[in-house]
Amino acid sequence: MSASKYLPLIHPGEILLEEFIKPMGLSLALVSRSTGIPASRLTEITKCRRRLSAETALRLSKFFSTSAAFWIGLQSEHDLEVAERAVGAKIRREVVSLAS
Incomplete structure (x- = not known):
């Protein structure tokens, strides 16, 4: 697929x-102060230039009353899609399934 x-x-x-x-009317500065996540890290994450780490997921989950698995799941799905687009076709050509 192209x-x-x-x-x-x-x-x-x-x-x-x-x-x-x-939607919550929050600033990055407030989220940074409240979570202990450096403002520079939050800025990079929200500009889609940095991955979301497990520690950041834990901090966000506490602050927003979500689960860390929610945040890690989003990051994992993103990482897999990036890999699929970058090397998925190559891997499908090179790797033979054990079930074949």
Whole structure:
């Protein structure tokens, strides 16, 4: 499948910003102070330039009353989709299934 046929990737930082921070009227500075996540890290995450770590997931889950698994799941799905787009076709050509 060509890259043009894929849906746009959704980074966990985009969900953090658009589904949590903005709708709640929060600032990155407030989230940073309240969670102990450095403002620079939050900025990088919300600009989709940095992965969301397990520690960050734990901090966000406590602050937003979600689960850390929610945040890690978003990051894992994003990582898998990036890998699929980058090397999925190559892997399917190179690797023979044990079930074949």
